[in-house]
Amino acid sequence: MRKIYTMAAAMLMAASAAPAVAQTNDSETILDARLGEFIYHHDFYKDGKTDCYQLLVTDCEQGFNEDNSSIEGEGAMLSLFLCGPASQDELAPVLPAGEYSYSNSSDSFTFSGANCFILQAVDNNGAIERVKMPVTAGTVSITEETGLYTVSATLTVTAKDATSGEDVAREYKVTYYGPLLVPSLMPVTPGTVYELDIPSLEIVYDPAIEFFLLSFYGYTKDDVMIYSEGDVAMLQIPYTGNDLIADLPGTYTHVPNDQKDKWVKGTFVDGFFYDLGMGYVIPMPSFVARYTEAMETMYCNLIRGGEMTITSIGDPAEGEMKIDLNFIGGNGARLVGSWQGNPKECLLTAGVDNAVVDGEVRGLQGRIEAPEGATVYTISGVRTGTENLAPGIYIVSFNGKTSKVAVR
Numbered sequence: 550m551r552k553i554y555t556m557a558a559a560m561l562m563a564a565s566a567a568p569a570v571a572q573t574n575d576s577e578t579i580l581d582a583r584l585g586e587f588i589y590h591h592d593f594y595k596d597g598k599t600d601c602y603q604l605l606v607t608d609c610e611q612g613f614n615e616d617n618s619s620i621e622g623e624g625a626m627l628s629l630f631l632c633g634p635a636s637q638d639e640l641a642p643v644l645p646a647g648e649y650s651y652s653n654s655s656d657s658f659t660f661s662g663a664n665c666f667i668l669q670a671v672d673n674n675g676a677i678e679r680v681k682m683p684v685t686a687g688t689v690s691i692t693e694e695t696g697l698y699t700v701s702a703t704l705t706v707t708a709k710d711a712t713s714g715e716d717v718a719r720e721y722k723v724t725y726y727g728p729l730l731v732p733s734l735m736p737v738t739p740g741t742v743y744e745l746d747i748p749s750l751e752i753v754y755d756p757a758i759e760f761f762l763l764s765f766y767g768y769t770k771d772d773v774m775i776y777s778e779g780d781v782a783m784l785q786i787p788y789t790g791n792d793l794i795a796d797l798p799g800t801y802t803h804v805p806n807d808q809k810d811k812w813v814k815g816t817f818v819d820g821f822f823y824d825l826g827m828g829y830v831i832p833m834p835s836f837v838a839r840y841t842e843a844m845e846t847m848y849c850n851l852i853r854g855g856e857m858t859i860t861s862i863g864d865p866a867e868g869e870m871k872i873d874l875n876f877i878g879g880n881g882a883r884l885v886g887s888w889q890g891n892p893k894e895c896l897l898t899a900g901v902d903n904a905v906v907d908g909e910v911r912g913l914q915g916r917i918e919a920p921e922g923a924t925v926y927t928i929s930g931v932r933t934g935t936e937n938l939a940p941g942i943y944i945v946s947f948n949g950k951t952s953k954v955a956v957r
Contacts, residue, residue, distance in 0.1 A: 580625050580667070582606035582725040585698065588617060589642040592635070594655045600636050602644050603664055604629045604689075606700060606725040619679065623672045627702065627723050629689060630664035633657050644698065644729055649689040660689065667706050667721055682706040685718070700725040745780045745837065745874065745886030750895040752793070753942050755912075755955035760787045760812070762834070762942050765874075765888055778840060782874060782886065784857065785834030785941075787812035794893045797870065801857040803835070820851030834941060837876070837884050850878035868893050897953060910945045912954035923947040 585606040593601035605617060609624030620626045633645040634657050645658075652659035665684040670677050687704035702723040710717045747765035754761035763786055767779025790796045796814070803819040804811040812818065820835045838849040854877030862869040868891040876884040911918040917925055917935045926932050926944040933943075938956045945952050 577720040577722055578625075580606075580608060580627065580721060580723045582608050582627065582700075582723060583727075584609070584612050585700065585725050585727055585729045586613065586617070587644050587729050589636070591642075593632075596655070598635055599632055599655055599657060600634070600642070602631045602633055602642070604631055604644065604691075604700070604729075606723065609670065619668060620670055623670050623677065625670070626668040627704075627721075628664055628666050628668070629660050629684070629702070630662045631658075631660045631689070644691065644693070646691050646693045646698075649691065651684070651686045651688070660684075667704070667723075680708070682708045682719070696728055698725070698727065698729050742883040742885060743837075743878075745782055745884060747780055747782055747874075747886050747888055750872070750888050750890065750892060752892060752896045753953055754788070754793055754896065755942070758955050759789050760785050760818075761793060762786075763817075765872075765886065767839070780837070780839050780886070782837045782852075782876075782884070783835060784852065785818040787814070787816060787818070790814070794868070794896065797892060798859045798861050801859070803852065803854055803856075806834070817852075817857065819853050837878065850882065850884065852876045852878065852884070855884070862889065867891075910947070910952055910954055912943065912956045915956065917943060917945065917954060917956060919945050920947055 585604070587605065588603040590601040590603070593599065603617075605613060605626060605628050607613065607620050607624055607626040609620040609622050609626065611622035612620065613626070614621050629649075631644075631649055632655050633647075636642040647658050649658045649660050651661055651665075653661050663683075667682045667684065668679055669682065670679045672678075684704050684706055687702060689700065689702040689704075692699045700723070702721070704721045704723065705718050706721055707716050708719045709715070745765070746767045749766040751764040751766065752761060753764065763784045765780070765782040767781065784801075786801065788796070799815055801815055801817050804813075804816040806818045806820075818834055835852040836849060837852060855875050857875070858873045860871050860873075862871050869889070870892055871889045872887060872892075874884065874886045878884050909918060909920070910923070915936070915938055917938065919925065919935055923935075924932060924946045925935055926946070927941070942953055942955055945954055
């Protein structure tokens with residue numbers, strides 16, 4: 550299976566605060582960026598060893614335009630064309646961390662060219678005026694930890710002097726902290742609405758781990774795995790009751806994944822990235838994604854807000870329910886959808902509690918015990934090992950059969 554991680558790990562987070570304003574004094578301008586993304590160019594110089602990454606950060610509240618050449622409103626944007634080592638997976642690129650310097654060469658950890666500039670956009674009586682200032686020198690430091698990037702740049706740009714009209718050198722200091730979106734892998738831009746097509750539901754529950762997984766799929770399969778093209782939405786919902794289906798109706802709001810004291814009835818755990826090591830970072834536990842028939846990830850967006858409402862339809866004894874999703878994604882997009890049916894028919898518990906798949910398969914503390922030759926996947930479809938696992942539901946495949954087991 551394809552690695553999902555950078556389809557998600559480069560998510561940019563929505564910011565609800567007012568936009569930052571670049572601060573200027575006589576010697577330098579400070580740009581404190583709030584949104585970031587990068588555009589990947591595989592083997593740009595056809596040398597087989599260098600990939601290029603156009604890094605974009607901005608303090609503009611409305612974000613980047615559709616072709617990523619500008620910003621949608623007032624603010625400043627930095628664009629840098631970075632040369633780096635070849636990505637280990639061109640379908641799942643990661644911006645290389647390190648120290649970059651300005652150079653006309655195409656060596657790794659350098660930057661230069663026409664795509665290196667600062668764009669200043671000013672609202673002049675309702676009309677946005679944009680001034681592009683090319684970068685002519687400087688250094689950039691990029692670090693990354695669990696999908697969050699820190700970018701610090703000191704750059705020299707060429708700008709027109711307001712009085713003389715002549716080109717003068719000016720220094721910009723740029724800072725950014727947060728995830729980096731890969732824009733070609735996102736279905737929607739911040740602030741827009743994406744409607745999920747999710748006709749199938751699966752509920753996976755193990756009372757021993759005091760939560761259940763609610764999984765919606767844009768395709769129908771007898772055994773729901775990631776085999777077909779379509780949308781997927783997954784939520785982790787705390788639960789300690791005795792009758793899961795009867796207790797389902799209600800409104801659910803998100804709680805931070807690291808605040809377990811708030812994991813109570815009527816909540817779901819918001820999304821985050823879990824580092825599996827060896828370059829694998831996966832979305833957990835609440836996220837929305839779309840897959841191709843080739844099992845490639847078209848996009849993946851963490852669920853970081855919003856709510857889910859479950860309502861009984863007609864006679865409660867019949868068990869018919871409607872589930873309405875109204876989420877806020879990790880990049881500020883609105884993710885909406887609905888499902889209707891009998892959730893009792895979608896409940897899977899056999900196969901979670903120490904199921905047998907042509908041999909013993911057990912979910913234990915931080916690991917899975919399985920026969921030799923079995924393959925293990927996260928619930929989101931990423932192949933993993935049997936050791937050093939995060940708590941959650943995993944899929945074990947062996948001799949053409951599959952089972953879901955819980956790891957504590």
